[in-house]
Amino acid sequence: MNERCGVVAISSNKNVAQEIYVALTALQHRGQEAAGMAIYDEKLKLYRGLGLVGEAFRDFNLEEIKGKRGIGHVYYSIKMSTQENVQPILIHTSAGDMAIAHNGIITNSEKLKEELMEEGHNFSYGNEEEAVIYLLSDNLKERGIEKAVKAVMKKLQGSYSFTFMLKNRVFGLRDPLGIKPLCLGKIDGGHIIASESVAIDALGGEIIRDVEPGELVEITPEGYKSYKLVEEKHRAHCFFEYVYFARADSVIDGVEVYGVRERIGRILAREHPVEADFIVPIPDSGRAHAYGFSKESGIPLAEGLMKNRYIARTFILPTQSIREKLVRLKLNPVKGIVKGKRVVLIDDSIVRGTTMKKIVEMLRHHGAKEVHVRIGSPPIIAPCYFGIDMTTREQLMASGKSVKEIEAAIGADSLAYISIDGMVEAIGMEKEGLCLGCVTGEYPVKIEGEKYRFQESLERWEED
Ligand code: SF4
Known part of the structure; x- marks a missing residue:
C-alpha cells in the first residue's frame, strides 16, 4: 500500500x-x-x-x-x-x-x-x-x-x-x-x-x-x-494517514501521529488480549502500535524481526511473484527471540496479505511456538479512490472474507483487528470527520457503483 x-x-x-x-x-x-x-x-x-x-x-x-x-x-x-x-x-x-x-x-x-x-x-x-x-x-x-x-x-x-x-x-x-x-x-x-x-x-x-x-x-x-x-458541512480526513502513511513524528490536523499509533496499540490490547511471551512489531510500520500493545498488556516488546533497510519497498516491485520472494530478504527473524516462544506479531494493516503470510511462515520456521497477529486498522474491505495504491477489491485480502478465513489463510494461531470505533477513539476526532471508505465501503465523495456516505442517513453510517 x-x-x-x-x-x-x-x-x-x-x-x-x-x-x-x-x-x-x-x-x-x-x-x-x-x-x-x-x-x-x-x-x-x-x-x-x-x-x-x-x-x-x-x-x-x-x-x-x-x-x-x-x-x-x-x-x-x-x-x-x-x-x-x-x-x-x-x-x-x-x-x-x-x-x-x-x-x-x-x-x-x-x-x-x-x-x-x-x-x-x-x-x-x-x-x-x-x-x-x-x-x-x-x-x-x-x-x-x-x-x-x-x-x-x-x-x-x-x-x-x-x-x-x-x-x-x-x-x-x-x-x-x-x-x-x-x-x-x-x-x-x-x-x-x-x-x-x-x-x-x-x-x-x-x-x-x-x-x-x-x-x-x-x-x-x-x-x-x-x-x-x-x-x-463534513470533513473526511483519511484515517490511514494516522495509521500508516504519515511519518510518526508528523502532526496532522492538530493530532500527533505517533500518539495515535500508540493509542491504537493500547486499545487493540484491550479489545483482543492474548497470552504471549513477546510482542514483536513488523518494522517500521508496526513499531508504535506494538509499543502501545506492550504497555497496555504488560507483555515485553522485543525486536524479533530485523529489516534490511537497503531493499526497495515491496510494493514498488513489479509482479506478485517477485514481491513474494523479496519478503525474506527484507525481513528476517532474530532466532533467539522467537524460538520456542508465543509471539504477538503487530502491524498497521493487512492489504494483500502476502507479506503477513510469509512472516508468519518465517517465524514458525524459526521455531515460534505460537504466532498471534494483531492489526492496527480495521479490515480493509473496499478500494481507495483517493490516491492510495489499493484500487480494486481483488487486491484486498479482507474483501469478501471473514477474519477466521484470513486467519487460516495467513496461518496464524489467532488474528484480530482493531474495531472502527477503537481506531476512531485512538485518533481522537469525530467519526463523521474521517474518511473511512476502505473499511466501511461508504465514501465521502460520490463514486459510481459505490455507496455515498453523506447520502445515507448518518445513523446508518454510525451503525457500521
Ligand atoms: S478510502 Fe479514505 S480512509 Fe481509506 S485510504 Fe482512501 S482516503 Fe484513506
Missing part, C-alpha cells in the same frame, strides 16, 4: 532550491519514484528526475539554482514512472505560466478532460493536473485568483492538496473535505506549505497551522494570505 505523493511550496527572501530539496527528502516516504521542483527566477523553470530525491536532482547543482519562490513534489505512480508524468508540471497559459504539484486523485478528471478538449485545449501531459491548470487559466480570464480557484473547486471531485504557482505567486489549496493533509509553517526567511509537518521540522521551522479544508493560502516571504473558499 502506498501514498501517491507529497507536496511542498516555499516563498522566501533567499534562494529556495536547497530548502525544497530538504523538505522533499523529509517527505520521501510519500513517494519514491520521482521528484521535481518548479522555481521562479524571472520565469518558471522545472527541475525534475526519476528516483529518490537524491537521485532525481543528481544532475542539477542546487547551489546554482536561483529563485526565491518554488514548489516541489515527490511522486509515486501505480503505473511505471516516466519523465513526462513527474511533477510539478509547467504550462504556458493565457493567464501566464503556471506550475502545479498534486497529492490526491481527481475522480472526475476524465470527464473534465473531455470537456476541456471539446473547448479546444490540447493536452501535452495528459494528466489531471493539466486539466486543473486549464480550468484555472480559463477562469482567470474573467476573475481574480480567489474567485477563479473557487470556480475550479466547484468542478473538482476527489481528493487534492495542491501546491501551485501562477507566475511568481505561490499557493497551497486543500480539498473541501480535507482528505489529504496540508500544513503551513514559518521558516527562516519565509513561509512554507507542505504535506506534513516533518518537512517544516527538517528546515528548523515552526508549524503555524494546518491549511483548512476548502482553504486557499498564498505565501510570501513576509506572511500569508488565507481565502476560505468552500465551507463543507
Whole structure:
C-alpha cells in the first residue's frame, strides 16, 4: 500500500532550491519514484528526475539554482514512472505560466478532460493536473485568483492538496473535505506549505497551522494570505494517514501521529488480549502500535524481526511473484527471540496479505511456538479512490472474507483487528470527520457503483 505523493511550496527572501530539496527528502516516504521542483527566477523553470530525491536532482547543482519562490513534489505512480508524468508540471497559459504539484486523485478528471478538449485545449501531459491548470487559466480570464480557484473547486471531485504557482505567486489549496493533509509553517526567511509537518521540522521551522479544508493560502516571504473558499458541512480526513502513511513524528490536523499509533496499540490490547511471551512489531510500520500493545498488556516488546533497510519497498516491485520472494530478504527473524516462544506479531494493516503470510511462515520456521497477529486498522474491505495504491477489491485480502478465513489463510494461531470505533477513539476526532471508505465501503465523495456516505442517513453510517 502506498501514498501517491507529497507536496511542498516555499516563498522566501533567499534562494529556495536547497530548502525544497530538504523538505522533499523529509517527505520521501510519500513517494519514491520521482521528484521535481518548479522555481521562479524571472520565469518558471522545472527541475525534475526519476528516483529518490537524491537521485532525481543528481544532475542539477542546487547551489546554482536561483529563485526565491518554488514548489516541489515527490511522486509515486501505480503505473511505471516516466519523465513526462513527474511533477510539478509547467504550462504556458493565457493567464501566464503556471506550475502545479498534486497529492490526491481527481475522480472526475476524465470527464473534465473531455470537456476541456471539446473547448479546444490540447493536452501535452495528459494528466489531471493539466486539466486543473486549464480550468484555472480559463477562469482567470474573467476573475481574480480567489474567485477563479473557487470556480475550479466547484468542478473538482476527489481528493487534492495542491501546491501551485501562477507566475511568481505561490499557493497551497486543500480539498473541501480535507482528505489529504496540508500544513503551513514559518521558516527562516519565509513561509512554507507542505504535506506534513516533518518537512517544516527538517528546515528548523515552526508549524503555524494546518491549511483548512476548502482553504486557499498564498505565501510570501513576509506572511500569508488565507481565502476560505468552500465551507463543507463534513470533513473526511483519511484515517490511514494516522495509521500508516504519515511519518510518526508528523502532526496532522492538530493530532500527533505517533500518539495515535500508540493509542491504537493500547486499545487493540484491550479489545483482543492474548497470552504471549513477546510482542514483536513488523518494522517500521508496526513499531508504535506494538509499543502501545506492550504497555497496555504488560507483555515485553522485543525486536524479533530485523529489516534490511537497503531493499526497495515491496510494493514498488513489479509482479506478485517477485514481491513474494523479496519478503525474506527484507525481513528476517532474530532466532533467539522467537524460538520456542508465543509471539504477538503487530502491524498497521493487512492489504494483500502476502507479506503477513510469509512472516508468519518465517517465524514458525524459526521455531515460534505460537504466532498471534494483531492489526492496527480495521479490515480493509473496499478500494481507495483517493490516491492510495489499493484500487480494486481483488487486491484486498479482507474483501469478501471473514477474519477466521484470513486467519487460516495467513496461518496464524489467532488474528484480530482493531474495531472502527477503537481506531476512531485512538485518533481522537469525530467519526463523521474521517474518511473511512476502505473499511466501511461508504465514501465521502460520490463514486459510481459505490455507496455515498453523506447520502445515507448518518445513523446508518454510525451503525457500521
Ligand atoms: S478510502 Fe481509506 S485510504 Fe482512501 S482516503 Fe479514505 S480512509 Fe484513506
